[in-house]
Amino acid sequence: MTTEFELIARIAELFGAPEGVAVGIGDDGAVLDPGRFDLVTMDTMVEGVHFKRDWSSPQDVGWKLLASNLSDIAAMGGGPGAFFLSMALPADLDPQWPEGVLEGIKDAARALVPESFEVSAGGGDLSATHGPIVLTMTLMGEASPAGPVLRRGAVPGDRIVLLGQTGLAAAGVSILSGEVEVEAGQFAEALRAHRRPGAQVRAGALLGLYGVPSAMIDVSDGLVQDLGHILKASEVGARLEAYSLPHHPELVLLREEHGVDILKLMLTGGDDYELLMTIPPARMPKIWDMARRHSWDVHDIGEVRSPDEGMVVLGPDGEPVTFAQGGYRHFEAR
Amino acid sequence: MTTEFELIARIAELFGAPEGVAVGIGDDGAVLDPGRFDLVTMDTMVEGVHFKRDWSSPQDVGWKLLASNLSDIAAMGGGPGAFFLSMALPADLDPQWPEGVLEGIKDAARALVPESFEVSAGGGDLSATHGPIVLTMTLMGEASPAGPVLRRGAVPGDRIVLLGQTGLAAAGVSILSGEVEVEAGQFAEALRAHRRPGAQVRAGALLGLYGVPSAMIDVSDGLVQDLGHILKASEVGARLEAYSLPHHPELVLLREEHGVDILKLMLTGGDDYELLMTIPPARMPKIWDMARRHSWDVHDIGEVRSPDEGMVVLGPDGEPVTFAQGGYRHFEAR
Numbered sequence: 001m002t003t004e005f006e007l008i009a010r011i012a013e014l015f016g017a018p019e020g021v022a023v024g025i026g027d028d029g030a031v032l033d034p035g036r037f038d039l040v041t042m043d044t045m046v047e048g049v050h051f052k053r054d055w056s057s058p059q060d061v062g063w064k065l066l067a068s069n070l071s072d073i074a075a076m077g078g079g080p081g082a083f084f085l086s087m088a089l090p091a092d093l094d095p096q097w098p099e100g101v102l103e104g105i106k107d108a109a110r111a112l113v114p115e116s117f118e119v120s121a122g123g124g125d126l127s128a129t130h131g132p133i134v135l136t137m138t139l140m141g142e143a144s145p146a147g148p149v150l151r152r153g154a155v156p157g158d159r160i161v162l163l164g165q166t167g168l169a170a171a172g173v174s175i176l177s178g179e180v181e182v183e184a185g186q187f188a189e190a191l192r193a194h195r196r197p198g199a200q201v202r203a204g205a206l207l208g209l210y211g212v213p214s215a216m217i218d219v220s221d222g223l224v225q226d227l228g229h230i231l232k233a234s235e236v237g238a239r240l241e242a243y244s245l246p247h248h249p250e251l252v253l254l255r256e257e258h259g260v261d262i263l264k265l266m267l268t269g270g271d272d273y274e275l276l277m278t279i280p281p282a283r284m285p286k287i288w289d290m291a292r293r294h295s296w297d298v299h300d301i302g303e304v305r306s307p308d309e310g311m312v313v314l315g316p317d318g319e320p321v322t323f324a325q326g327g328y329r330h331f332e333a334r
Numbered sequence: 335m336t337t338e339f340e341l342i343a344r345i346a347e348l349f350g351a352p353e354g355v356a357v358g359i360g361d362d363g364a365v366l367d368p369g370r371f372d373l374v375t376m377d378t379m380v381e382g383v384h385f386k387r388d389w390s391s392p393q394d395v396g397w398k399l400l401a402s403n404l405s406d407i408a409a410m411g412g413g414p415g416a417f418f419l420s421m422a423l424p425a426d427l428d429p430q431w432p433e434g435v436l437e438g439i440k441d442a443a444r445a446l447v448p449e450s451f452e453v454s455a456g457g458g459d460l461s462a463t464h465g466p467i468v469l470t471m472t473l474m475g476e477a478s479p480a481g482p483v484l485r486r487g488a489v490p491g492d493r494i495v496l497l498g499q500t501g502l503a504a505a506g507v508s509i510l511s512g513e514v515e516v517e518a519g520q521f522a523e524a525l526r527a528h529r530r531p532g533a534q535v536r537a538g539a540l541l542g543l544y545g546v547p548s549a550m551i552d553v554s555d556g557l558v559q560d561l562g563h564i565l566k567a568s569e570v571g572a573r574l575e576a577y578s579l580p581h582h583p584e585l586v587l588l589r590e591e592h593g594v595d596i597l598k599l600m601l602t603g604g605d606d607y608e609l610l611m612t613i614p615p616a617r618m619p620k621i622w623d624m625a626r627r628h629s630w631d632v633h634d635i636g637e638v639r640s641p642d643e644g645m646v647v648l649g650p651d652g653e654p655v656t657f658a659q660g661g662y663r664h665f666e667a668r
Contacts, residue, residue: 022372023484026567028409028551029375029475031482038356040456041363042472044420046463075362086378086420086470127378131465136420138376138472141363148365150357217362233360 004126010099011121014106018120020081020140030082030122032140037081039141039148041072047132055176058097060195061135062104066119068220069139070112070199071273075218077149077208078141080113080201082122086136088129098126101135114202144208154215154234154278160302161213161287163203164274165246166223167266168193171254174265180258190250197273203296204275212286213277222268226276228311234278237309240302242267243316263321267313278304338460344433345455348440352454354415354474364416364456366474371415373475373482375406381466389510392431394529395469396438400453402554403473404446404533405607409552411483411542412475414447414535416456420470422463432460435469448536478542487548488568488612494636495547495621497537498608499580500557501600502527505588508599514592524584531607537630538609546620547611556602560610562645568612571643574636576601577650597649612638 008025018024023031043065045051051061066083073080083105087098109119122140172194174180175187200218207213215234217226224240231238245266254260279287284300291298305312315321342359352358357365377399379385385395400417407414417439421432443453456474506528508514509521534552541547549568551560558574565572579600588594613621618634625632639646649655 023482027485028406029373029473031410031477031484032372032374034372035369038366038368039363040366040416040418040472040474042418042420042457042459042470044422044459044461044470046422046461046465046468048464049462072362076365082374084374084376084472086376088378088380088468122374123376125376125378125470127380127468128383129380129466129468130382131380131468132463134380134422134461134463134465134468134470136376136378136459136468136470138374138418139363140374143365148357150365151361 007098007102007126010102014102015121018082018122019118021120021122025121025123030084032082032122036142037140038143039073039076039078040138041069042136042138043068043072044134044136046134056195058100059104059107062101063108063196065135065137066105066108067112067197067199067273069137070201071218071220073139073141074200074204075216075275076141076143077204077213077216078143079117079205080119080139080141081117082120082140084122084138085124086127088127088134090130090133091128093133112199112201117201144205146209146211149208149213149216151215151217151230151233154230154236154304156236156304156306158214158278158280158304159284159300160227160238160240160304161277161279162245162274162299162301163200163277164272164297165248166219166272166274167251167262167269168248169197169271170265170269171251174260180254180260182258187250189248194271197271199273200275203294206290207277210286212283212290213279216275216277219272219274219276220270222270223276224267224311224313230276230278231311235307237305237307238302238311239305239309240311240313242313242321243318244299244301246297246299263315341432341436341460344436348436349455352416352456353452355454355456359455359457364418366416366456370476371474372477373407373410373412374472375403376470376472377402377406378468378470380468390529392434393438393441396435397442397530399469399471400439400442401446401531401533401607403471404535405552405554407473407475408534408538409550409609410475410477411538411547411550412477413451413539414453414473414475415451416454416474418456418472419458420461421458422461422468424464424467425462427467446533446535451535478539480543480545483542483547483550485549485551485564485567488564488570488638489548490570490638490640492548492612492614492638493618493634494561494572494574494638495611495613496579496608496633496635497534497611498606498631499582500553500606500608501585501596501603502582503531503605504599504603505585505594508594514588514594516592521584523582528605531605533607534609537628540624541611544620546617546624547613550609550611553606553608553610554604556604557610558601558645558647564610564612565645569641571639571641572636572645573639573643574645574647576647576655577652578633578635580631580633601647
């Protein structure tokens with residue numbers, strides 16, 4: 001078994017002198033630079049629920065754990081800072097495994113976090129477990145000077161805008177689970193979307209800085225469900241124009257060659273870690289301008305309506321579609 | 335299964351408007367009051383490792399989770415603030431169980447946190463698991479205006495001071511495990527020390543405020559091991575006078591009636607959540623004065639020495655004792 005000492009040495013090696021942290025690993029707790037961080041997110045990944053060891057490498061799991069937390073901070077229009085990591089590890093686990101998680105966190109920090117921010121290790125906890133691996137990350141961040149972007153600012157008339165694409169990670173799961181049988185080497189992007197999702201770190205921080213969205217959330221539970229969170233917090237309704245959703249080429253292929261209901265994946269898939277926001281019509285030119293400038297993949301996919309209209313999803317033919325909305329999925333095995 | 339909705343409603347009911355948190359549960363993350371918190375601790379409790387459901391009620395478990403985090407903040411000479419809670423819960427768990435955890439956290443906050451601080455719920459995460467319950471808490475706190483008390487300030491000549499008593503929680507475990515057979519109703523304080531430990535919240539904050547200790551840690555791994563952490567961080571040695579350790583009446587009874595090696599419990603027991611500190615001789619009158627004023631249970635138990643002396647533990651007869659020091663115990667089932 002890896003000792004706590006060895007893992008702490010590895011963290012120090014990978015993350016060096018932590019930016020924003022005056023005292024890091026090695027005391028009862030961490031001491032943060034005063035006034036530096038005002039955003040906090042916490043995400044847990046459980047083996048057999050959020051990941052499987054035969055589907056993902058430890059590096060993949062570490063990457064995804066950071067990405068999911070980065071995505072939460074991005075959805076508040078802020079930038080990421082120090083993370084705290086708890087690992088509950090079985091006694092017979094290969095010592096390379098938790099080291100791989102740390103490497104994956106570092107990989108994701110390098111790949112997903114722009115230079116204007118630094119993700120550093122502030123501390124954490126290591127425990128034994130007699131069950132599946134459980135990883136919990138708490139990530140601290142900084143709100144933009146314009147203040148955090150919340151879920152509760154949407155008003156009727158705002159446009160609903162998606163930055164990125166949905167459904168690909170869920171497609172990856174349907175392939176890995178064998179639900180859809182494909183040839184080896186196919187659907188590399190869907191598999192990657194499950195194993196090593198992106199996070200819109202730079203976009204989130206810029207959108208927060210320029211005060212573009214009236215409300216924002218990251219797409220982690222699934223597009224419809226996450227839009228529902230905005231509607232509930234903002235006490236509004238919405239018309240989601242599903243015909244405006246982007247169709248990733250691999251999704252199109254899945255539909256054409258394997259008959260997969262990709263609309264369902266795009267609307268309810270989950271784990272996309274893209275940004276869903278509402279934007280007042282007067283600020284729409286700003287998002288198009290930013291999209292051009294930064295080569296963002298932006299889609300206008302609907303309108304915020306009055307609360308009594310609820311949520312209406314218009315399908316590919318423009319007619320309302322109904323589907324099991326699923327409710328909160330946190331207690332179901334994915 | 336308890337839904338996330340029901341648990342969030344229960345948190346809101348128990349913890350109300352969170353002090354120090356501008357936006358709490360219900361967004362992608364929490365927004366803290368700017369500049370409020372600069373200390374962070376994280377502690378995990380795994381079913382079957384840190385607690386057993388037939389030894390402890392969910393209220394006990396919630397209590398202990400907060401107490402262990404409170405103790406870390408106290409050991410930095412600061413005061414507690416907002417907590418973040420992740421719970422990984424089996425699908426077949428009685429929905430009362432996680433609610434009980436929240437109630438236990440609230441009970442501990444009421445019992446252990448003085449009015450000058452407020453422990454509030456900032457957010458968290460709920461997950462399913464196919465294994466044992468895993469709870470992780472991140473607790474934010476405020477360093478005193480005098481700055482945090484670290485592990486690394488001890489210098490040769492400082493006295494080693496224990497606030498509280500050690501060994502009782504470990505005695506509780508030896509009773510609950512059946513290792514020591516006692517009559518029903520006996521050893522109530524040992525059982526309570528395991529199930530509902532205290533935390534020196536007020537003492538830690540006052541010691542930090544008045545700058546009394548040169549180094550401080552909470553006794554969670556066991557007295558000798560935690561003293562070792564101070565020595566390592568401060569690059570010093572120590573002479574621990576075990577004959578000066580307080581003997582709780584229940585420990586004395588365990589030795590007299592059951593032949594238990596209580597010195598071992600007191601030196602290596604763990605989970606005591608008391609404060610161990612080093613104090614320069616010139617400031618010793620201050621701690622005695624504070625002890626009198628606040629009725630603290632303070633014990634002068636040794637001296638910081640030069641690093642080449644290592645750690646010497648003097649037993650009841652004044653002769654050095656040797657024992658398996660145990661190393662890091664986080665990967666052993668307790």
